[in-house]
Amino acid sequence: MSGIENNYFEGKLESSFPFQNMEQSYFYEFGFGEDIRENVTMTFDSKGNLIEKKLTGSDYPSIDIVKYTYDNNNRIKLEEYYIDGKLISQTEYNYDDGLIISSKSLNSSVITYYFYEFY
Numbered sequence: 001m002s003g004i005e006n007n008y009f010e011g012k013l014e015s016s017f018p019f020q021n022m023e024q025s026y027f028y029e030f031g032f033g034e035d036i037r038e039n040v041t042m043t044f045d046s047k048g049n050l051i052e053k054k055l056t057g058s059d060y061p062s063i064d065i066v067k068y069t070y071d072n073n074n075r076i077k078l079e080e081y082y083i084d085g086k087l088i089s090q091t092e093y094n095y096d097d098g099l100i101i102s103s104k105s106l107n108s109s110v111i112t113y114y115f116y117e118f119y
Contacts (some may be wrong), residue, residue: 005011010023011012026070029050039054039055039056040053040054040055041054041056042054044083047070049068049074050068050069051068051069052065052066052068053106061073062080062083063085064082065079065082066079066081067079067082068080073095073098075093075098075100076093078091078092078093088107089105090105090106090107091103092104092106099114101113
């Protein structure tokens with residue numbers, strides 16, 4: 001994986017870092033500014049889907065992990081958020097004609113509906 005990481009603060013480009021030939025399973029994104037997390041480790045599956053994001057930092061004692069499960073069309077089906085190994089929240093996504101139509105928090109009764117307007 002190759003590209004450029006651009007970091008913005010208040011809408012203004014603050015810094016750019018090129019990277020080349022990074023292994024997908026060991027790609028790191030570094031946080032700046034108000035983000036107190038020093039490292040974000042992203043793990044991808046063989047299809048290039050982000051399956052896990054791990055957030056760590058010396059100034060923040062917990063380890064946060066977000067895990068993603070995909071359907072057969074490579075769309076996020078389930079998002080799980082863990083803090084120090086404890087499941088905190090789960091969100092399930094539903095689609096119609098390829099567009100997300102709702103997300104439901106499995107920890108509460110909150111359902112978010114998405115509406116699209118095409119021009």
